[in-house]
Amino acid sequence: MSEVKLVKDIMLGAFEFPHIPYWFSIEQSIKVVKASFIQTQKYSEPLAMLVFDEKYNLLGIVTIKDILKGLEPELLKTAFKIQDEKTTNLSICWNSLFKQESKKLLQKPVSDIMRATKNFVEPNDPVEKAAFIMIYYNLPLLPVIEENKKFVGIVRMIEVFDAISEEIIKE
Amino acid sequence: MDELINRDDHAKLYLQLYTILKKKIENQEWYSSMQIPTEEQLCRMFNVSRATVRNALMELVRQGYLIRQQGKGTFVSKNFISEDLIMATVFKKLWFENDSIFTEKIVAKTVMMPVGNLSNELNIPENKHVIYIKIIWFAEKDPTMIQESFIPFNICPQLIEENIGHQSIIELLEKKYNIKTTRVHNYFELIFLNKEISSYFELEENFPAILMNQKVFSGDTVILVNKFYKKMDNHKIFIAFQRKAL
Numbered sequence: 337m338s339e340v341k342l343v344k345d346i347m348l349g350a351f352e353f354p355h356i357p358y359w360f361s362i363e364q365s366i367k368v369v370k371a372s373f374i375q376t377q378k379y380s381e382p383l384a385m386l387v388f389d390e391k392y393n394l395l396g397i398v399t400i401k402d403i404l405k406g407l408e409p410e411l412l413k414t415a416f417k418i419q420d421e422k423t424t425n426l427s428i429c430w431n432s433l434f435k436q437e438s439k440k441l442l443q444k445p446v447s448d449i450m451r452a453t454k455n456f457v458e459p460n461d462p463v464e465k466a467a468f469i470m471i472y473y474n475l476p477l478l479p480v481i482e483e484n485k486k487f488v489g490i491v492r493m494i495e496v497f498d499a500i501s502e503e504i505i506k507e
Numbered sequence: 508m509d510e511l512i513n514r515d516d517h518a519k520l521y522l523q524l525y526t527i528l529k530k531k532i533e534n535q536e537w538y539s540s541m542q543i544p545t546e547e548q549l550c551r552m553f554n555v556s557r558a559t560v561r562n563a564l565m566e567l568v569r570q571g572y573l574i575r576q577q578g579k580g581t582f583v584s585k586n587f588i589s590e591d592l593i594m595a596t597v598f599k600k601l602w603f604e605n606d607s608i609f610t611e612k613i614v615a616k617t618v619m620m621p622v623g624n625l626s627n628e629l630n631i632p633e634n635k636h637v638i639y640i641k642i643i644w645f646a647e648k649d650p651t652m653i654q655e656s657f658i659p660f661n662i663c664p665q666l667i668e669e670n671i672g673h674q675s676i677i678e679l680l681e682k683k684y685n686i687k688t689t690r691v692h693n694y695f696e697l698i699f700l701n702k703e704i705s706s707y708f709e710l711e712e713n714f715p716a717i718l719m720n721q722k723v724f725s726g727d728t729v730i731l732v733n734k735f736y737k738k739m740d741n742h743k744i745f746i747a748f749q750r751k752a753l
Contacts, residue, residue: 359703392618
């Protein structure tokens with residue numbers, strides 16, 4: 337194998353993603369998604385926002401999927417499972433979604449629906465470590481921190497995929 | 508060289524000439540009290556008809572840039588720039604008369620997106636990051652004013668690392684980062700406090716307060732928007748103006 341690719345070779349700057357404070361409402365975060373991704377037609381996957389506290393510490397990540405889930409309590413329930421896709425009429429599941437409750441939930445703070453960031457990598461970690469963590473925990477984004485606290489960047493699956501698949505094809 | 512009239516432009520010729528001559532006055536190429544060239548000379552200078560020149564001059568007279576004196580000619584007005592009394596003010600961190608009893612507590616310094624009206628106020632797109640700072644001002648132990656400051660991130664990215672507190676943001680931008688404040692607009696309005704701000708004052712929602720909205724420019728760029736929420740108490744916001752040495 338040639339030289340090992342490191343997290344710092346593939347990470348993106350934090351400012352590639354919109355920033356919001358944890359006290360923003362779901363409604364405000366929807367406006368951020370619209371302004372940052374939809375109106376600019378800049379669809380860089382994943383469509384996610386970084387959530388910070390009042391001291392600019394990263395607390396979590398919110399994707400557009402998390403927002404929709406947050407607006408429909410049914411989707412948050414762990415019990416929401418389709419027993420048998422073949423026999424269940426699926427329209428029973430979605431007919432009642434996003435109706436009365438959703439409007440009220442717009443005022444909920446984004447901290448209620450974000451995924452708290454518990455896993456990090458450092459700039460000098462190998463890309464394989466990032467790949468493992470992202471796949472194992474099913475993360476849309478992985479934050480990069482330096483010296484155990486300073487948030488310096490973000491790793492996406494597309495760059496991880498590119499770096500790792502490149503190596504495998506070469507060999 | 509003189510700016511020329513563009514005949515492909517759909518704007519009327521006299522309006523084009525009006526704009527060109529107005530610029531000459533504004534940049535003081537035609538200075539105060541100076542006699543301007545005659546109509547004939549202007550016709551030749553800009554290769555336009557006498558009627559065009561006359562209409563342009565009439566408009567400049569109407570707007571107060573020029574004065575016609577019968578039998579003498581046309582002159583640039585004195586003091587056309589501003590008849591207003593120009594005063595200077597000192598920028599203090601705090602706009603209180605006796606600022607020694609006040610202390611500050613920075614409760615937030617983070618980054619967000621300027622959704623809604625904020626992007627208009629800062630004159631930036633909604634997808635550009637903004638530094639957000641929130642300060643509570645205490646008079647002795649009583650919270651008397653809340654300050655919210657918004658700075659477009661690209662104006663001064665280092666600001667997020669800065670230890671604000673010993674000086675105002677305006678001062679910090681000016682002295683450390685050489686971002687000069689050239690103009691400040693202050694808007695005052697009476698508002699009803701929202702839930703969040705009122706909780707800092709330990710007041711109920713919808714309590715009335717003064718909002719001073721301060722827009723700070725460097726050239727034509729908005730570098731900072733400050734919102735000062737002042738609750739009703741014994742302390743007054745205070746701005747002093749002083750005439751510059753004459």
